[in-house]
Amino acid sequence: MSAEPVLRIEALRKAYGATEVLRGIDLAVARGEVLCVIGPSGSGKSTLLRCINFLEEPTSGLVYLDGEPIGYRLDAAGRRVRDAARRINALRQRIGIVFQAFNLWPHRTALGNVIEALLVVRRQRRAEAEAVGLAMLERVGLADKAHEYPARLSGGQQQRVAIARALAMKPEIMLFDEVTSALDPELVGEVLKVMRGLAADGMTMVVVTHEMGFAREVADRIVFMDGGVVVEEGRPAELLTRPQNERTRRFLARLLAPAGA
Amino acid sequence: MPTFDWSIVARYGPTFLEGAATTLAVSVVSTLIGVGLGFVTALARLSPWRPLRAAARAYVEVIRGTPLLVQLFFLYAALPLYGVRLSATASGVVALSLYTGAYAGEIFRAGLTAIHRGQVEAARSLGMSYGQTLRRIVAPIMAALVLPPLTNEFTGVIKWSSLLSIVTVPELTFAAYRAIGETYSAVEPLLVSGLLYWCLNDLVVAAGRGLERRLTRHLA
Numbered sequence: 001m002s003a004e005p006v007l008r009i010e011a012l013r014k015a016y017g018a019t020e021v022l023r024g025i026d027l028a029v030a031r032g033e034v035l036c037v038i039g040p041s042g043s044g045k046s047t048l049l050r051c052i053n054f055l056e057e058p059t060s061g062l063v064y065l066d067g068e069p070i071g072y073r074l075d076a077a078g079r080r081v082r083d084a085a086r087r088i089n090a091l092r093q094r095i096g097i098v099f100q101a102f103n104l105w106p107h108r109t110a111l112g113n114v115i116e117a118l119l120v121v122r123r124q125r126r127a128e129a130e131a132v133g134l135a136m137l138e139r140v141g142l143a144d145k146a147h148e149y150p151a152r153l154s155g156g157q158q159q160r161v162a163i164a165r166a167l168a169m170k171p172e173i174m175l176f177d178e179v180t181s182a183l184d185p186e187l188v189g190e191v192l193k194v195m196r197g198l199a200a201d202g203m204t205m206v207v208v209t210h211e212m213g214f215a216r217e218v219a220d221r222i223v224f225m226d227g228g229v230v231v232e233e234g235r236p237a238e239l240l241t242r243p244q245n246e247r248t249r250r251f252l253a254r255l256l257a258p259a260g261a
Numbered sequence: 262m263p264t265f266d267w268s269i270v271a272r273y274g275p276t277f278l279e280g281a282a283t284t285l286a287v288s289v290v291s292t293l294i295g296v297g298l299g300f301v302t303a304l305a306r307l308s309p310w311r312p313l314r315a316a317a318r319a320y321v322e323v324i325r326g327t328p329l330l331v332q333l334f335f336l337y338a339a340l341p342l343y344g345v346r347l348s349a350t351a352s353g354v355v356a357l358s359l360y361t362g363a364y365a366g367e368i369f370r371a372g373l374t375a376i377h378r379g380q381v382e383a384a385r386s387l388g389m390s391y392g393q394t395l396r397r398i399v400a401p402i403m404a405a406l407v408l409p410p411l412t413n414e415f416t417g418v419i420k421w422s423s424l425l426s427i428v429t430v431p432e433l434t435f436a437a438y439r440a441i442g443e444t445y446s447a448v449e450p451l452l453v454s455g456l457l458y459w460c461l462n463d464l465v466v467a468a469g470r471g472l473e474r475r476l477t478r479h480l481a
Contacts, residue, residue, distance in 0.1 A: 089390055093388035097386045106380075107479050169387055
């Protein structure tokens with residue numbers, strides 16, 4: 001195994017006008033590692049994920065996938081130059097992302113959602129794509145819903161289809177952006193179970209989450225973000241039980257305190 | 262008391278039917294061109310590039326702000342002064358297409374804006390290009406949203422095409438005027454043409470409803 005991490009983030013900054021959402025992030029994720037990102041809302045967690053697959057263009061800094069800068073080339077002088085759209089699309093295929101709002105396509109069945117990119121981007125034959133698609137739906141426990149349209153599925157089922165859709169491209173890394181936050185409490189478990197399975201299979205994952213139980217149990221490392229910077233990082237047992245930073249302590253105290261306390 | 266003269270209907274029946282066929286043909290062609298034009302206009306209006314946005318907006322405002330009749334006369338009577346000579350039917354189709362394009366553009370803009378950004382981002386995040394996303398995701402989701410207002414627009418085109426009679430396109434209203442001129446009776450020709458317009462629009466609405474059922478299967 002090479003020493004190069006799958007994902008490396010260097011001095012990443014993102015500003016919208018005068019508002020700086022990310023103020024210099026440095027992170028590396030090793031192959032097979034599960035990294036959980038926690039922090040208050042507005043701390044830049046989602047923006048960080050969206051910069052990784054270039055849904056947002058970083059204002060400065062770079063994200064590398066297997067040592068390749070995402071969205072940019074470096075010229076002879078080492079400056080970033082915007083990359084061709086084709087290369088960006090090619091890199092995106094190697095990064096799966098699952099969104100809080102599922103974002104399934106309503107005009108395609110569950111299977112149709114899963115195989116769309118295989119047909120259009122990978123130009124696979126339909127039969128071949130459907131075999132992959134069914135296997136992916138099987139993996140998230142939804143083979144029996146293959147021919148249902150999203151409108152007929154529960155939130156938890158939709159989110160599992162969305163995970164299958166991302167997995168179908170055989171990504172090197174999976175990004176999860178608060179994927180259980182829009183779900184009814186009783187549906188959260190089925191989605192987390194799928195994610196646990198992925199982690200157990202060795203998938204490299206970056207998980208933005210408010211599910212501290214999941215983070216404690218599945219994460220190899222937890223990063224606490226606040227105000228656009230990484231405030232603290234560490235192994236779950238340490239960071240969650242003995243946070244070193246005052247902001248981390250306050251955040252965890254608020255989160256773990258009973259409501260209204 | 263005037264009685265309804267059926268002999269006029271019998272005598273001018275074929276003329277009316279030919280006129281109705283012309284009306285339908287002109288309307289279908291103009292709607293097809295107009296829908297294409299409208300889609301491009303909507304994309305342009307949502308483009309990040311300002312000159313493109315401004316051009317699309319100017320087009321919509323000029324067309325929406327001036328009467329179709331004036332636009333038609335401009336194409337038919339004023340353009341030849343600048344060396345562009347269009348036949349009556351061609352100028353009619355161009356005028357109706359431009360007119361439909363502006364209105365369809367606004368319908369498409371509403372449809373595009375109603376599509377969740379997340380559905381587009383999901384496509385892009387899987388490596389789909391802008392064009393692939395437009396063709397495979399945006400267009401079909403939008404089609405289901407815009408079909409009812411577009412059907413409405415199409416029934417409008419069928420009726421607005423009656424203005425083409427003024428530049429001598431031999432469509433349905435032109436046929437009615439001819440019958441009026443030759444028989445000095447206005448009631449029968451106007452009633453018959455009105456009924457035929459209604460029939461044409463019933464066809465359009467039925468076709469629209471059928472297509473809508475197909476496009477919204479997933480919402481059942």
